[in-house]
Amino acid sequence: xxxxxxxxxxxxxxxxxxxxxxxxxxxxxxxxxxxxxxxxxxxxxxxxxxxxxxxxxxxxxxxxxxxxxxxxxxxxxxxxxxxxxxxxxxxxxxxxxxxxxxxxxxxxxxxxxxxxxxxxxxxxxxxxxxxxxx
Amino acid sequence: xxxxxxxxxxxxxxxxxxxxxxxxxxxxxxxxxxxxxxxxxxxxxxxxxxxxxxxxxxxxxxxxxxxxxxxxxxxxxxxxxxxxxxxxxxxxxxxxxxxxxxxxxxxxxxxxxxxxxxxxxxxxxxxxxxxxxxxxxxxxxxxxxxxxxxxxxxxxxxxxxxxxxxxxxxxxxxxxxxxxxxxxxxxxxxxxxxxxxxxxxxxxxxxxxxxxxxxxxxxxxxxxxxxxxxxxxxxxxxxxxxxxxxxxxxxxxxxxxxxxxxxxxxxxx
Numbered sequence: 001x002x003x004x005x006x007x008x009x010x011x012x013x014x015x016x017x018x019x020x021x022x023x024x025x026x027x028x029x030x031x032x033x034x035x036x037x038x039x040x041x042x043x044x045x046x047x048x049x050x051x052x053x054x055x056x057x058x059x060x061x062x063x064x065x066x067x068x069x070x071x072x073x074x075x076x077x078x079x080x081x082x083x084x085x086x087x088x089x090x091x092x093x094x095x096x097x098x099x100x101x102x103x104x105x106x107x108x109x110x111x112x113x114x115x116x117x118x119x120x121x122x123x124x125x126x127x128x129x130x131x132x133x134x
Numbered sequence: 135x136x137x138x139x140x141x142x143x144x145x146x147x148x149x150x151x152x153x154x155x156x157x158x159x160x161x162x163x164x165x166x167x168x169x170x171x172x173x174x175x176x177x178x179x180x181x182x183x184x185x186x187x188x189x190x191x192x193x194x195x196x197x198x199x200x201x202x203x204x205x206x207x208x209x210x211x212x213x214x215x216x217x218x219x220x221x222x223x224x225x226x227x228x229x230x231x232x233x234x235x236x237x238x239x240x241x242x243x244x245x246x247x248x249x250x251x252x253x254x255x256x257x258x259x260x261x262x263x264x265x266x267x268x269x270x271x272x273x274x275x276x277x278x279x280x281x282x283x284x285x286x287x288x289x290x291x292x293x294x295x296x297x298x299x300x301x302x303x304x305x306x307x308x309x310x311x312x313x314x315x316x317x318x319x320x321x322x323x324x325x326x327x328x329x330x331x332x333x334x335x336x337x338x339x340x341x342x343x344x345x346x347x348x349x350x351x352x353x354x355x356x357x358x359x360x361x362x363x364x365x366x367x368x369x370x371x372x373x374x375x376x377x378x379x380x381x382x383x384x385x386x387x388x389x390x391x392x393x394x395x396x397x398x399x400x401x402x403x
Binding site: 029030031032033034035048050052053054055057058059073074075078080105106107109110111112113 | 226227230231232233235237238239253270271377378379380381382385386387388389390391392395396397
């Protein structure tokens with residue numbers, strides 16, 4: 001029951017944030033830049049996983065078409081909440097190959113709001129796919 | 135040459151004087167320099183704690199978490215300039231941009247937003263003061279309960295959570311807050327405040343002390359008409375302790391929503 005309540009709350013926050021306009025309650029900043037109506041994925045290599053309050057954040061290098069690599073940035077929620085989703089401080093190291101699921105920036109910029117990470121060894125951090133899409 | 139010598143001598147004397155002051159200051163613990171300007175006893179002074187401040191009818195000590203609506207609804211009738219900012223904030227949000235997102239750049243949220251971040255708030259009730267600490271960036275406010283009056287605004291340094299003085303009316307805690315910093319201080323969707331901003335809160339406990347209700351009555355004749363009234367509700371949290379939360383200079387490096395291209399700042403304030 002506790003788990004269900006958590007996911008209902010998480011879903012409510014994810015739906016409520018874009019409606020909340022300029023002052024989202026959970027974040028220390030506005031969430032207006034993100035499109036919370038859809039999730040997307042990208043693969044890359046970890047540059048930095050910053051485990052901090054009020055937010056953790058992740059930066060990865062994503063390979064481009066011409067052999068170049070582009071820096072993508074993803075904000076995450078507070079570590080206090082992330083640990084309940086399976087994230088840890090040392091769960092990602094620079095150089096790790098990962099697939100990131102996220103709410104994208106509305107203008108398609110390189111980044112978004114982090115939902116889930118799958119490492120190349122199969123480790124999943126974040127809410128299960130099925131429930132997150134309810 | 136004489137000027138240089140005189141200058142060096144004067145400098146040496148000043149250095150000696152400062153060294154003497156500092157030495158004496160450290161020896162005396164700089165006693166007195168942080169005293170309240172009006173000489174009022176500190177809220178943690180044993181003498182003040184022992185005084186009879188009346189029996190508190192309820193005890194707010196605990197950790198609390200807001201639930202329900204966090205926006206300050208219903209909105210009051212805004213004055214034209216405030217309405218323009220409010221409308222611009224709504225328009226920016228529809229365009230995927232933040233508007234006057236000051237907390238995103240580490241400015242304190244201030245009262246009343248300090249009380250509505252979705253982070254827990256600890257309250258520690260003493261006979262002389264109630265200390266409220268929001269886990270969101272360790273924001274703190276002191277509600278003085280020892281009968282003091284508001285400070286002279288010509289002396290008091292305006293603060294984002296203001297100067298709060300409380301008293302009991304039956305089982306209700308009434309808090310009167312003034313002397314509030316206005317710079318980059320907004321309510322709800324970018325509604326600014328002036329130095330006439332005044333907040334009165336009515337706090338009660340329900341459900342055997344497990345639910346706290348905080349009814350905000352906010353006035354600012356420069357920015358809206360009449361009282362802006364909104365009630366926030368909190369539930370007691372018994373399995374929560376705090377970690378430090380700081381808005382450090384590099385916090386936003388990996389948070390794209392705070393990048394310049396997603397932000398609009400109004401020229402005012």
